[in-house]
Amino acid sequence: MNTPVLSRQRILNRVRSATATVAKHGGQLAEAYAALPRPYIRKGQMSAEGRLELLIERLREYDAEVVESTMDALPVTIEAQLAASGKHRFVVPSGLDPEWLVGGFDWKIDYNLTTAEIELAEGVVTAASCAIADSGTIVLHHSPGEGRRVITLLPDWHLCILRASQVVETLPEYFDRFRAVPALITWVSGPSATADIEMTRIKGVHGPRFLHVILVRD
Amino acid sequence: MTTAILDPKLAPPFREAVLPVLRNPMLRKNVAHATEVIQNKRARLVAEKRDWQQLREAASAIRAHVLENLGAYLEQFEARCTAAGGVVHWASTADEARQIILDLLREEHATEAIKIKTMTSAEIELNPYLEAAGVRVHETDLAEIILQLGKEEPSHIVVPALHINRSQVREIFSRTMGLKDLSDDPKELTGAARHYLREKFLNIPTAISGANFLIAETGSVAVVESEGNGRMCLTLPQAMISVVGIEKVLPRFQDLEVMLQVLARSATGERMNPYTSLWTGVTPGDGPQRFHVVLLDNERSSILARPKERQTLKCIRCAACMNHCPVYRQTGGHAYGSCYPGPIGAILTPQLMRMHYAESLPFASSLCGACYEVCPVKIDIPAVLLDLRADVVNIERKQAKRAFDLMYIGLRVANTLFARAWIFHATQRIGRIGLRLFTGKDGWIKRLPSIGGRWTENRDLRGLPNQTFHEWWEARAKENQ
Amino acid sequence: MRASLFITCYNDTLFPETGRATTRLLERLGVELEFLQGQTCCGQMHANSGFRAEAFSQAKRLIRLYEDAENLVIPGSSCVAMMRDQYPGIFEELGNESQRRELAAFLPKVYELSEFLVDKLHVEDVGAYFPHRVTYHASCHGLRGLHLGERPFKLLSKVRGLEYVPVENMERCCGFGGTFSVKNPEISQAMLTVKLHDVLSTRAEFCTALDNSCLMHLGGAMHRQYAAMRTIHMAEILASTESSPMEALA
Numbered sequence: 001m002n003t004p005v006l007s008r009q010r011i012l013n014r015v016r017s018a019t020a021t022v023a024k025h026g027g028q029l030a031e032a033y034a035a036l037p038r039p040y041i042r043k044g045q046m047s048a049e050g051r052l053e054l055l056i057e058r059l060r061e062y063d064a065e066v067v068e069s070t071m072d073a074l075p076v077t078i079e080a081q082l083a084a085s086g087k088h089r090f091v092v093p094s095g096l097d098p099e100w101l102v103g104g105f106d107w108k109i110d111y112n113l114t115t116a117e118i119e120l121a122e123g124v125v126t127a128a129s130c131a132i133a134d135s136g137t138i139v140l141h142h143s144p145g146e147g148r149r150v151i152t153l154l155p156d157w158h159l160c161i162l163r164a165s166q167v168v169e170t171l172p173e174y175f176d177r178f179r180a181v182p183a184l185i186t187w188v189s190g191p192s193a194t195a196d197i198e199m200t201r202i203k204g205v206h207g208p209r210f211l212h213v214i215l216v217r218d
Numbered sequence: 219m220t221t222a223i224l225d226p227k228l229a230p231p232f233r234e235a236v237l238p239v240l241r242n243p244m245l246r247k248n249v250a251h252a253t254e255v256i257q258n259k260r261a262r263l264v265a266e267k268r269d270w271q272q273l274r275e276a277a278s279a280i281r282a283h284v285l286e287n288l289g290a291y292l293e294q295f296e297a298r299c300t301a302a303g304g305v306v307h308w309a310s311t312a313d314e315a316r317q318i319i320l321d322l323l324r325e326e327h328a329t330e331a332i333k334i335k336t337m338t339s340a341e342i343e344l345n346p347y348l349e350a351a352g353v354r355v356h357e358t359d360l361a362e363i364i365l366q367l368g369k370e371e372p373s374h375i376v377v378p379a380l381h382i383n384r385s386q387v388r389e390i391f392s393r394t395m396g397l398k399d400l401s402d403d404p405k406e407l408t409g410a411a412r413h414y415l416r417e418k419f420l421n422i423p424t425a426i427s428g429a430n431f432l433i434a435e436t437g438s439v440a441v442v443e444s445e446g447n448g449r450m451c452l453t454l455p456q457a458m459i460s461v462v463g464i465e466k467v468l469p470r471f472q473d474l475e476v477m478l479q480v481l482a483r484s485a486t487g488e489r490m491n492p493y494t495s496l497w498t499g500v501t502p503g504d505g506p507q508r509f510h511v512v513l514l515d516n517e518r519s520s521i522l523a524r525p526k527e528r529q530t531l532k533c534i535r536c537a538a539c540m541n542h543c544p545v546y547r548q549t550g551g552h553a554y555g556s557c558y559p560g561p562i563g564a565i566l567t568p569q570l571m572r573m574h575y576a577e578s579l580p581f582a583s584s585l586c587g588a589c590y591e592v593c594p595v596k597i598d599i600p601a602v603l604l605d606l607r608a609d610v611v612n613i614e615r616k617q618a619k620r621a622f623d624l625m626y627i628g629l630r631v632a633n634t635l636f637a638r639a640w641i642f643h644a645t646q647r648i649g650r651i652g653l654r655l656f657t658g659k660d661g662w663i664k665r666l667p668s669i670g671g672r673w674t675e676n677r678d679l680r681g682l683p684n685q686t687f688h689e690w691w692e693a694r695a696k697e698n699q
Numbered sequence: 700m701r702a703s704l705f706i707t708c709y710n711d712t713l714f715p716e717t718g719r720a721t722t723r724l725l726e727r728l729g730v731e732l733e734f735l736q737g738q739t740c741c742g743q744m745h746a747n748s749g750f751r752a753e754a755f756s757q758a759k760r761l762i763r764l765y766e767d768a769e770n771l772v773i774p775g776s777s778c779v780a781m782m783r784d785q786y787p788g789i790f791e792e793l794g795n796e797s798q799r800r801e802l803a804a805f806l807p808k809v810y811e812l813s814e815f816l817v818d819k820l821h822v823e824d825v826g827a828y829f830p831h832r833v834t835y836h837a838s839c840h841g842l843r844g845l846h847l848g849e850r851p852f853k854l855l856s857k858v859r860g861l862e863y864v865p866v867e868n869m870e871r872c873c874g875f876g877g878t879f880s881v882k883n884p885e886i887s888q889a890m891l892t893v894k895l896h897d898v899l900s901t902r903a904e905f906c907t908a909l910d911n912s913c914l915m916h917l918g919g920a921m922h923r924q925y926a927a928m929r930t931i932h933m934a935e936i937l938a939s940t941e942s943s944p945m946e947a948l949a
Contacts, residue, residue, distance in 0.1 A: 008308040011464065011515045015289045018523035022286045029290055033469055036279045039272040040476065058489075112503065115420055115454065135482075135490035148504045149453045149495075153446070171490075172475040181436045181471045183302065183498040184505070187478075189490035192446035196361040196379050197387055197404040198248065199255045205360065205412055206419075206446030207493065236886050526788075544872040548889045582883060584876025584890070585747065587843035604785065607749030625881065629745060633753040636708070636740040637760070646712050662922060672884040676891070677919030680713065687711045687718035691734045 042176070044134070044169025051133045051169045052215065058136025062190035063203070064211040070218075074161070075102050077214050078125070081159055085212075087122035090159075091151050095144020100125065100161065110151050118150060123157035124208070129182075131167045132174050137189040138162065138213070139174065141182040149186060158208040163218045222371040222552035225343070226571050229555025231578035236553040245381045249373070249550040252380040253541045259487020260538065260592075267483065276476045278596035281532035284467055285522060291434040291467045292513065298437025302499025304509045309461075312342035315514050319344065319426065319459055322510055323353050326457045328424040334441065334448045335359040336428025337375055337535055338461050338514060340557035341570070344426075355426070356418050358447035360411050367394040373551035375558065376485050376537040381550050415447065425451040425506070429462040430534070431477060432511070435470040438498040439511065442481060444491050452495060458506035463514050465522075465531040477534065480594035484536035517570045526605050530565050532595040537562075539589035539599060545582060554579060561589035565602045573609055580606035624669050643688070650682040657681035700820065701731045702810075703768035705761075707775040707911075708740040714911045716946050720938035721774045721812060727938075728820055732772075737764050743781035746789065748878045755793045758786055762798075762805045771808045772815045774934050776910045777877075779811040780844030811841065812934055813850040813909055823853045829939045830860030834903040836894075836917065837869050838910040851909060851933060858936060864901045871897075875916035895920055899928060907933045 046054065056066045069077035079102040082090070089106040091113065101107050108121055127145040131138050138160055140146045152158055168174050192205045203209065223229045239245060264270050284291055296306045307322075309315035323331060331348070333355050339345065345355045345366075357366045361379035365372055368390040372378030379387075388402040391410050400410060427448070431440040439460055441448045452458055468477065482491045500509050521527050540546040540560025551559030556567040556576060564579040580603045589599045611626075620626045635645045656663045663679040665671070673679055685693075702725065706718045725732050741761055742754035765771055773779050783806060790802050816822055835855060841847045855863055874880065874890025898906050898917060904927075908914050911932050918930030931945070939945040 007310045007314060010310050011308050011513070011519060012289050012292065014515065014519035015292065015464070015522060018519050019286050019288060021525075029287055032283060032287065036276070036283055038276050038476075040269040040276050040479075041272070042475075119420075132490075137490050142504060149449070150504075153449050153453055171479055175472045175475045181433075181438065181498070183438075183501050185494075185496040186449070187490065187494040188492070189488070189494075190492050192444060192492050194360045194408060194445050195255075195486070196359070196364070196377060197382075197384055197407055199252045199377070199380065200384075200404040202405050202408045205408055205444075206415070206450050233883050233885065236883070240885055240889050544874065544890055544893075545886060548886060548893070553886075580749075581879070582886075584839070584872050584874060584879045584887070586839035586872035586876070588839075588870070588872070591843055601784075601788070604747065604749075607747070608751045609749070611749030611751075625748075625878070629748055629750050629753070633745060633750070633756070636742075636757050639737045639739055642708070642739040649712070664923075669881065672881050673919070675884060676888050676923065677916065678922040679915075679919055680922075682712060683715050685715060687706050687715035688734070688736055688738075690715055690719060691722075692736065 040172075041170065042172040044173060046133070046169050048164070051167055052164055054169070055131055055133035055136060055167055056215065058133065059211075059213055062136055062211070064190075064213055066213045066215060068215045068217065071216055074214070074216055075099055078102055078159070078161070079104070081212050081214065085123060085157060087157060089121050090123045090125055091118055091121035091155060092125050093145055093147025093151065096125065096127065096147075097145070110147055115150065115154070118154050121155050123159065124151050124155040125159045126152060126161070128160050128162050128166065130174055130177065131162050132171055133167055133169045134171065135189050137187050140186045140188065142184040142186070149184060152186070153207055156208055157210045157212075159212045159214070161214045161216060163216045165218050222373070223555060224371050224552070224557050226556050226567050226576040229576070232553060232555070232582040233578065235555055236549050239549045239553050244383060245550055246548060248381050248383060250547055252374070252377055253547050256487050256541045260483055260541070263483045263487055263489060273476055273480050274594055274596055277480050277594050278532065280468065280473050280476060281534070281595045282529070284469060285465065285528055285531055288464065288467065288522065291469060292464060294434040295432050295437055295467055298435070299499055299511060300437070302437050304437065304499040304511055307510060307512045308515075309512055310515050312514075312516050315342050315461055315512055315516070316344055316347045318512050319461060320348060320351050320353070322459050323348070323424060326424050326508070328353060328457075330354045330356065330422050331424045331426050332356050332358050332418055332422045332451050332455065333425065334427040334443070334451045335362045335378070336461065337557060338428045338463055339426065340372070342461070342514065342516065344461070356422065358415055358418070358451060360408060360445060363411055363415070364390060367391070371552060372557065373559070374537060374540065375535055375551075381552070415450075419450040419454050423456040425455040425458050427451060427458065427460045429460050429466055430481070431474065432462060432467045433471050433474075434467050436498055438471070438496050440474065440494060440496045442478070442491050442494045444486065444493070446493055449493055449495055452497065453505050455506050457508040459510045459512065461512040461514060463516075464518050481534055481536055484538040484592065484594045517572060520572065521569045527569060527602055529597045530569060530602055532597050533562055533566070534595060536594055538592040538594065542588040542592050544586060544588065545584065554582070561599045562597070565599055565606060568606055573606070573613065577610045580610060628669070643686075646682075646686055650684070653682050700729065700770070701733070702770040702772045702815070703765060704732055704734050705738055705765075705771050705773045705778070706734070707773065707778050710775060710911055713915065714932065717774055717911055717932040717934050719946070720932070720935040721772070723943070724825060724934060724938040725772065728822060728825060730820070733768075735764055735768075741778045741781050743778060743785075744877060746781060746785050751789055752793065754785075755789050758789060759794075759798065762801050765805065765808070766801075768808060770810060770815065770819065772810050772812060774812045774909070774932065775912070776811050776838050776841035776845055776847065777912055779809055780840035782806065782809055784844055811845055811847065811909065813847055813854055814845070817850045817853060824857035825854065825937050827858040827937045827939055828860050828941045829858050829936045829945070831905055832862040832864060832903045833905045833907055833936065834864050834866045834898060834901040835869070836866065836873065836898065836906055836908040836913055838908050838913045839872050841909050842870060847909065854933070854937060861936070864903050866901050867897045873913045873916055875913055877912065880916065891916060891920055895926075899926055903928060905929055905931045905936075907931050907936055909933050
């Protein structure tokens, strides 16, 4: 029976001797890594407007509802979205912009809410960190304005407020923008889905089934 | 239902294992339909992606680079993950991995665990081991629940229940979930599973997962999924245990820009799968406060040591190979006797077994090359298959039973026949005369004895012409003199 | 233009008419063709079955035989694929430096038939006449090994009188795979059933390809089932003219 320390050493020894004959870049791992070919497209070609149009198109393909707004009109737009939902109780991240907590609704601010309390919410409102137009992906880094992961997971309805300046065209552009890696990331591309039963696509298994996006021209 | 054996030590050889599958029209119809759907979706997205071949090249290069420097990247991952509050364990064998996981569960006083689908746990046969030790494991992927509740075996690595149709799912759910009025509408069935699982997600504090990628640079773990059960399992519990093959490392966070683009398109024919989660160690206040990674070797280091076979480990488990394999299309996964089916299974399984088992798998291929063409990380599966065939034969050469193997003898004899033109020509003349016995008036052979019978079972063979090409040439040359 | 014909072991024995057609075709196009009587086999069957040492001995012999040949023309895509895809690895593993040099000098001389016509002779219209409905099966070795691409289609499109009809799922393997059909006959037959359905659905009179191994498999089933279709190697279509139609019809 191998002790933990023995196993670690055993595996690393086997791995090292397995690749001992591979020519290395004079022992410099970073150099070998830098020399890797990257002939794929990194930067998109679209204009800012084109990018936004593409994102909206992709989001709508996912049955997400997308409306545009300006910074000034944002609280009004939020109010309209919430009112149209027919829902009243919303959970929000502790760092959400207070101006977005429009009147007439029951706001549960996530100061360490219990799961049971989150379950009572009918929807969640958050900001986002980035959106990738090519794949219709919204990226959450779970910052104070985006909230703990659980609050965008348990509720059935999610309103996401996205600024136009947060939208990139390609996935590599996202990685260019965020060189400092966040500890927690969720990439969301459409509602959850399964095709496990006879390859019939069913949307909305776990996680919010309804996504609404306000795209703010900033 | 099927009674497939997915343990390579117990499974019958491929030729035998395919027979019940070939006689199952429903399974064959489902497999053909499923593979066709994914094929078409993938094809559309690949056609739209102008830099698809460039992405493949980069993905292949990144994976090859990782494997060549695996030790360094594993150590880097360990250091960063540990610094971020994770605990890294190392398991040389499947046995050790199971033991480590059980010990961790005991530390958590866990009698139950929720689980995200992971091929690695199937490889080490984790569930039966834990169940025997008194820990109930609850699968949470829709397909995995269907299989677990229905006591079935998976037949595909991305869509494991594709051999089960909706009425069979209805039967399983209504029986095990006590739902009398359940219809067979997939939407309703999915709703039943959603409801069934909600209670488990909220109340079971320990989760087991695998991982799609480990990021060495940051010590992060990435899980790619469609249903959201992954997010549930890695957000709600108190403790998380991830069992991951050592080959799953990527050097840097940025490398996901390549891998995520090729993975979703290859696996499910989407530009991006619905949910991809990344976490680094432990984050106070968000998610499990105890996080363990169990790094699994289980013969991967042996595969790593063979230059031609090393590429097997580039695999990112997208299943594109089996979706395009004309053999798999007719059989689904059950015929491969392993949790890894299809082309990747045909090269991975025998190697994980150190060529002691599953030796029929490298021959379960017509070498058409469709797998290599679609593999996002450019694993030359046909080349590895050929190498493994040579391995199997080299083992056979030392075994006494080869004296009774018609094919072995036949090939050894054939080699002598080809060694000299005069022997070859004489054999042709003898064969021509001999086969006249079996040739009908129309010049065709309808039945051959012994191993020749494998041809004539379903095909005719035209009788050997009276003159070979080389004889014709010789005669013509003489004429022209 | 001089060329040496490697007929392939199975064509020599089972399909000499493909060789005769290839000869007629190339000589009609002005090629000075030679045939070395010492040729036997390229070693593919052994290599694919895991008998690498045996394949190596056959490969060495073949390369030596064609030491002085200028162009080697082969009416069999799987044999060409064997030489290009597998010989290098086998020589790397089992050969010495001098043998690897011989191989390096040998490989550029090798041409599959359609490659020789299109790339070396620069002809697409070979003056053929074949007034029949024809479908084409893309043998896996030619498709993915040799990347023959448009060549077969260019050649077929110039054949006068030929009515071409594409087969669905053209790129799907027919299930022969050499020793695969002997080691796993049931699954090979299942794949054949599926392929035959697609091929017969074209309602062509002939199914053609650039490799007789696939055609033997498909054609054997067609004959057994009294299907209204026959197989024919493309060399025989291309060799057919009004005055000299393909042998089987003459």
